Amino acid sequence: MAQEFDIDILSKLAMLELQDDEKASLENSLNEILKFFEKLQTVDTNSVEPLFNINEESSIIRKDEVERIVTRDEVLRSAPQRSDDCYRINRVVGKE
């Protein structure tokens, strides 16, 4: 199975803005790496369930008790932009 990356679509999905030289170099290495993955197709996985987590116990719950780990100030200390007790963001409505 021959796959090819469409670097423009992928970078949009990944919210990455790539320069032209970056695109070329990444596309090359990604296509090489893809060939590396193709050998997996030869493994028979008929009726095998995928393994997503080593500990397959599900619905692990804890007591519904509030636990204060941090203050708002401690969290917002690393905010790129802050406005009082909020993260400040750029406009979301209007033209791109």
Next chain:
Amino acid sequence: MTDGLWKSGTKKLLSDLQGGAISSADLQKHCLEQSRLVQDQTQAFYEVFDLEGSPGASSSSCAAPLMGAPVAVKDFIFIKDKECSAGSAMLEKFVAPYNATCVARLLKGGASLVGRTSMDEFGMGSSNENSVRGPVRNPWDLTKAPGGSSGGSAAAVASGAVPFALGTDTGGSVRQPASFCGITGFKPSYGRVSRFGVISFASSLDQVGTFAMDAYGCARLLENISGEDHRDPTTSRIPPFAFHESEKEFWRGKKVAVPDFLVGAEMDAPVKAAFEDFQNWLCSNGAVVSSVSMPLLEYSLAVYYLICTSEASSNLSRYDGVHLGFGGEKNISLNRVIQSARSQGFGDEVKRRILLGTFALSAGYRDAFFNKAAKVRRLLKESYEATFESYDFVLTPTSLETAFALGDRAKDPIKMYNSDICTIGPSLAGLPAISFPVKTTGMPVGMQLVAPYMEDLKLLQAVDNFQEASDGYRPQIATLMNSNSAEVKHG
């Protein structure tokens, strides 16, 4: 310069601390000074704390299990009120708002924290050359890589600056640098140590690991940080162990499996020689070593690089320049803020892995790539389980090569990925695995032993037994000289 007060091993160090032969305050001062001294040559640290700013420094008592033991911490693990960069420009100004569970437990156990160590960006790399602040240098040869991604922690211990360090291991990032730097590095069973407060790379693979000169030190550190944590639902409910040494004849009758892909595999001559020597040691101490067919290991690299990149693409989507990372441009839309923050904040390897993971999870490809890899992962795990029905341990070299030169792999990601071939299998299966140095000439060589799930104690006992045996091999500290050269010495 860095003589190492623990040349005779961490057991003697901890016993000296407990008995008062070494004062914890003196040891802390010593380690802070030594860390600054090795920094110029190795670049192992992003920050060495001042004594006043060193968490745990003033409160250690002889009653606490770690008794003031100084520990360096990979900059992937939160220390409250200290910066935590993940080796990335993206988190350059980020300050950890709370202690990771493993750090809180270390401090409760009486440890003191020496500093934050360098790492490959977001855990992605095998040489510590992907750090935004530049590469770390191997204390045994400053022109060579220390391994990665926990290269800073490994170099800090190997150079004699600190006796203990924490790292994280996703596909070998504790074991491989331990091997390259000639020290002991332990990756616990998945779920043994809480990941709360540890920055995520690949959540189904990441584990906090421990570095020390020897298995005893790794074990003592690990027993203090292990255990269920209600803040991390992937932690195991199996109670943590308390380390105790094995019986002297531990290895007699033990069955050790060597995967047959290693027969005839290309490896550096010193690694091949050391691998054969260690197997001979095992046999002469009563173990039975056999070559075993484990054909699925051939696929482990492909499975790993599909799963870890997919999980990473999801985990790193939180770095958006709004909550974390850059921001600050006023006249652009939100989408542009996010794109430009991520483009400026991430290095090439991180971008490459995010794109790979995005592809593997995208509509039309998810089944063929991510789900397929997850199915082969189950088969791999079952293959280890089947092996452990007849064997106690699986043995491989940690790496098929010794430390490579800085710059050697930078332009060849596939060559870099291939260097993980021996460490990846246990990560995918969630198994405990340890790298420990063996006698060699030239650059250090590490062997890797793997044990069944949650048999971490038995694995640590196994290596402790080897390191304590009169015909075993006691790890050495690299001696950094005043100049740019290091003296490569082995006992």
